[in-house]
Amino acid sequence: MFLEIEFESEIPIYQQIKNQIIREIALGHLKLGQDLPSVRQLAADIGINFHTVNKVYNQLKQEGWVVIHRKSGVIVNPDLNAQKTTAYITTLEELLNITTAEAYLRGVTKEEFMALVAKNYEQYILKGEG
Template sequence: MFLHIQFDSETPIYQQVKNQIIRGIALGELSLGESLPSVRQLASDIGINLHTVNKVYNQLKLEGWVVIHRKSGVMVNPDLKANKSPDYLAGLDTLLKNITAEAYLNGVSREEFIDFIQKNYDSYKIREEK
């Protein structure tokens, strides 16, 4: 697993790592049931504090993306299923409201915004075709 961390980004490091792992799963770069590096190994590989990686793994576990076994470590949840719950959809709506407002205030047209969404969404559909 190869992560690109931008240390000068306004996005916290733990959020960058978390986002990239979720994207890796969606793109099929990480397979269901695939083991992830240990906390120490991943922290060493990307040059961050091991507590940051531990925080990421625990958040991913709480959200159902990974499972953590004491002996075998962290792996992509082999039973990962769509979780389109009302709570998830409400959170998604809030997130999109914020992103849409920022795009609007930065002069992004409706057509450009929808094009961005379609392009990004379609990049994950490639996984379904494999």
């Protein structure tokens, strides 16, 4: 698994890892049931503390993206059935609220913003058609 970590980013390392794993699942690069590196292996590969990877894996487990087995390790949840819940929509709205506000303050037009959202969403739809 290849992750690109920006150590100088304002986004915490654990969040970068979590975001990239979810994205890789959505793009189909990580398949349902696929093994992920062990906590120690991924930490060594990236050059970070294993507690950071452990935090990521536990968050992904809580959100249903992965399953953790004591003996076989971490795998992408083979029964992944992510649901659109009211709580998720609320979280999404909060995230979009701050993202939209920042875009507005930086001079991104509504049309530019909507085009970026459409472009990003489209990559996941196209993945399903390939």
